[in-house]
Amino acid sequence: MASSVELRNASVRDIVRNVSLRIESGEAVALIGRSGAGKTTVLRLLNGLAQPSSGAVSIDGKPLIASELTQRRRRIGTILQAPALFPHRTVFENIATVPRLLEWDSSRIENAAAEILERLGMPVAKFGHRFPRSLSGGEQQRVGIARSMIAAPPLLLCDEPFSALDPLVRRELQDAFIDLRDAGDVTMVFVTHDLGEALRVARRIVLIDQGEIVCDEPRDAFLASTHPLVKKFIEAARVG
Amino acid sequence: MWAEILRATGEHLLMVLIAVFVATAAGVPIGVACVRHPRWGRFVLRAIDIVQTIPSLALFGFLIPLPFIGGIGVRTAIVALILYSLLPIVRNTVTGIEGVDPLVREAAMVLGMTDRQRLLSVELPLAMPSIFGGLRIATVIAIGVATIGAAVGGGGLGTLIFRGVAMVDTTRILAGALPAALLALAADLLFGWIERRLSSGVR
Numbered sequence: 091m092a093s094s095v096e097l098r099n100a101s102v103r104d105i106v107r108n109v110s111l112r113i114e115s116g117e118a119v120a121l122i123g124r125s126g127a128g129k130t131t132v133l134r135l136l137n138g139l140a141q142p143s144s145g146a147v148s149i150d151g152k153p154l155i156a157s158e159l160t161q162r163r164r165r166i167g168t169i170l171q172a173p174a175l176f177p178h179r180t181v182f183e184n185i186a187t188v189p190r191l192l193e194w195d196s197s198r199i200e201n202a203a204a205e206i207l208e209r210l211g212m213p214v215a216k217f218g219h220r221f222p223r224s225l226s227g228g229e230q231q232r233v234g235i236a237r238s239m240i241a242a243p244p245l246l247l248c249d250e251p252f253s254a255l256d257p258l259v260r261r262e263l264q265d266a267f268i269d270l271r272d273a274g275d276v277t278m279v280f281v282t283h284d285l286g287e288a289l290r291v292a293r294r295i296v297l298i299d300q301g302e303i304v305c306d307e308p309r310d311a312f313l314a315s316t317h318p319l320v321k322k323f324i325e326a327a328r329v330g
Numbered sequence: 331m332w333a334e335i336l337r338a339t340g341e342h343l344l345m346v347l348i349a350v351f352v353a354t355a356a357g358v359p360i361g362v363a364c365v366r367h368p369r370w371g372r373f374v375l376r377a378i379d380i381v382q383t384i385p386s387l388a389l390f391g392f393l394i395p396l397p398f399i400g401g402i403g404v405r406t407a408i409v410a411l412i413l414y415s416l417l418p419i420v421r422n423t424v425t426g427i428e429g430v431d432p433l434v435r436e437a438a439m440v441l442g443m444t445d446r447q448r449l450l451s452v453e454l455p456l457a458m459p460s461i462f463g464g465l466r467i468a469t470v471i472a473i474g475v476a477t478i479g480a481a482v483g484g485g486g487l488g489t490l491i492f493r494g495v496a497m498v499d500t501t502r503i504l505a506g507a508l509p510a511a512l513l514a515l516a517a518d519l520l521f522g523w524i525e526r527r528l529s530s531g532v533r
Contacts (some may be wrong), residue, residue, distance in 0.1 A: 137440055164442030174433035178455050187441050237441070 092116045092277040093150050093165075093245035095136060100145035105131045107301040108145070115244075118271040118278040120288035122323065123298035129281045132298060133247050136279065137166050149245060164191050167243035167276075169251040173234025175222040181207075181233050182218040188241045206236045209266065228255045235263070246270075248280035252287065260287075267291050285327035289313075297323065331505065334490065339509050342486035345404065345479065346472045346513075349411030353468055357416050358461065361423025362449065371424065378417045386410065386475045390482045407476065407484025414475050415468035422464025426457025459529040466521030473514045477506070487513075 092115040100109050106128045113119050121129040134140035135147050138159040147154045154162065175184050182203055189199040204214045210232045222230055231254050239246070252260040268291055270276055282288050288295055295312040297305040297320055305312065305320050312320065364371025384392070389410050394400050399409045430453050438448040454461075480488025490506030493499075 139436070139440065160442055160444050162442075163440055166440075166442075168440045170433075170437075172433055174431065174437035176434060176437070176452060177431075187443075191442050191447075 091244060092275055095245065095277065095279065096146075096148050096151075097132070097135060098146045098148075100132075100135055100142045100147055101301075102128075102131050102135065102140050103143050105301055106135070106140075106142075109298075109301070109303055111296065111303065111306070113277060113279060115277055116274045117294060118292045119280075119294045119296060120292035121279065121281045121296050121298055122283070122285060122288050123304075125283075127298045128301040129298045130249055131301075133249055133279060133281050136245070136247055137163055137168050164188055164241070165243050165245070167238035167241075167246045169235055169238045169246070169248040171250040171253055173222075173230045173237075175230055175233055175237070177222050180219050180221055181212075181225070182214065184222070184233060185236045185240050187237060192241060194241075202240050203236075206240050210236055211262070212236075228259050231255055232259075232263075242275065244276055246276050246278045246280075248278070248282075250282055251280065253283070264291055285323055331501075335487075335505050335509060338485070338487045338490050338506065339513070341404075342473070342476055342488075342510065342513065345408055345411060345476050345484065345486055346469060349408050349472050349476075350415050350465065350469050352408075353412045353415035353419050354465060356412075357419030357464075357468075358423050358454075360416070361420045361461075362427065362454075364420065364424050365427045375417075375421060375424070378413075378420055381413050382417045386414070386478045387481060389413065390479070394482060402483040404479075404484050406482055407479030407486075410479065411472045411475055415472050418464040418467035418471065419461070420464075422460045422467070423457060426460025426464075427453050429460060430456045459525050462521055462525045462528060466518060466525065469517040469521060470514050473510060473517060477510050 094115045095111075095113040097109050097111040101107055109132060111132070121132060123129045131140050135142055136149070136154075138147075138154055138156070141156075149162065149166075175181075176187075185203045185206070186199050189202060194202075203218070207214045207217060212229060212232055217225075217229070217233075222233070225233065231251070235251065252263055255263065264287060267278065271278060271291065271293075278292070280288075280292070289309055292309065294306070294308050296303055297312075297317075299319055305315055305317050307315060313324065315321070360374065364374055381389070390406060393406045393409055394402060400406055434452065434456070435448065438452045443451065476484065476486050477488035477491060480486055480492050487506040487510045491503055491510075492506075494502030494504075494506060
């Protein structure tokens, strides 16, 4: 059952100001905005990497409490721009991290790892035993994605997950995420600079500017918005 | 004479091994604590640093009158060796852990590892090359300081050196000095090799 998320009047000093956002189970939401607008910080509120200076953060109706963070994070997939794989562990061991924390038995872990690596185009026989340093940037990012998603978390938080990848791989992964979205078992919140990507993968766009939500609309309504900043974004994204 | 050299080398090695072992068993956890509690940690590092600047013979002098750990003999020497070995090990543990890529550390947190799991699975393994560097330095220092331990009844190769000096017997001096130097060199090479092997696995 995909997670629901709620931010209620959440602020992080002056980086995020009084943000209220409610995301229902199964939604796919893109947070867009300029650099420094606070969208990454909003995302980080959702996995407890950032603490609100005021306001509340809850997932599935339960507030996010510091003492529970470790447990709850095992059911949240976070994909960041830089994969930050464990350099001293193989690809397989990296991917097995959360399943092991969840105490899955080893055959279940092996099957899940094989399946997810296959889906990402990196067969386990060829890649499982390799170390991150021997992989290309794109391969490392895919392993990072596998590591975050192998345990099928009901909430997925992504911060520019595809920006380090070449356009073809980026497209493939966007398609994979679209399939995930349509399957309905995961709620996706992702930060992206790429409006085109946001419009493809998300069904709802939230524009953040200077720490505040400026526009929060379903995709089509967003495109039709008359808000000046929205129009600027759409214009800037237009190619050619 | 050879029997004497062998016995002295054995005594020497034993002293050094015990001291470095204890210094590691204490030093690595102290290093971890220093990283976890930086304000306290800075103070502790300072204190150990000050101990290290005390000349070894002077440190022996301070220890001798103390109850339990003092007196003339091997025990005092080992205590002094432990104190000297602590700084490189504690400091290199701190440097090693702090040197872990903050993004990797954050990844461990975000995946849902407890602090302890993160320490044991990620931070310490990645800090190993640095910690072994500290071990290397500590062992080489201990081998050197142990030679002076003979002056307070600590035994080891220093005994040969001191007796050789007293008797103006160059052979005897070298019988103590050469093995000590070779031990230090061997330790440096061995630990250096381990450090390099660990580094290549961790980059």
